[in-house]
Amino acid sequence: MIDDNWKEVRELRIKLVEDFRELFGDRGARDVSYSPGWDELLRGLLTQIRELGVPVCISQIKEKFGWLRIYAHAEGTGGSAKLDELINAAELKASRTCEECGKEGHVRKQLYWLKALCDECLQAAVARNPKCIRAMTEEFYGLDNRESGVDTPVDS
Numbered sequence: 327m328i329d330d331n332w333k334e335v336r337e338l339r340i341k342l343v344e345d346f347r348e349l350f351g352d353r354g355a356r357d358v359s360y361s362p363g364w365d366e367l368l369r370g371l372l373t374q375i376r377e378l379g380v381p382v383c384i385s386q387i388k389e390k391f392g393w394l395r396i397y398a399h400a401e402g403t404g405g406s407a408k409l410d411e412l413i414n415a416a417e418l419k420a421s422r423t424c425e426e427c428g429k430e431g432h433v434r435k436q437l438y439w440l441k442a443l444c445d446e447c448l449q450a451a452v453a454r455n456p457k458c459i460r461a462m463t464e465e466f467y468g469l470d471n472r473e474s475g476v477d478t479p480v481d482s
């Protein structure tokens with residue numbers, strides 16, 4: 327998906343920054359990188375941040391080791407704690423949300439890189455890259471990271 331429609335993915339990111347322009351300062355979309363499955367989650371977060379009513383500057387949004395990472399600061403002291411709280415909650419939620427399609431998932435370690443995926447998107451990723459066949463076998467035999475603790479199965 328990421329390989330096939332990178333243009334659409336890029337447009338999605340640009341649209342996000344345009345829709346929440348005041349939160350991104352001068353750097354704009356330069357340091358905004360994420361897969362489509364996290365778009366809705368990010369829009370929800372940015373709406374909440376906007377509602378804080380304090381000047382916020384988001385310097386970077388990216389995926390790292392299967393986790394969403396958002397770097398931002400609030401002007402003044404009033405909004406910082408609340409901002410951190412919102413961002414932490416969104417990052418945790420993203421680790422349980424498929425990066426590709428937005429369905430429920432968890433961070434997978436079977437590919438060559440860590441990625442939050444649902445079962446279907448993991449299988450599709452493996453199919454696109456036959457060298458990952460080991461991953462699918464592990465998944466079928468129940469050796470995915472639900473047992474090894476890479477994901478964070480927290481009831482909310």
Ligand SMILES: [Zn+2]
Nearest residue numbers: 424427444447
């Ligand atoms: Zn998926």
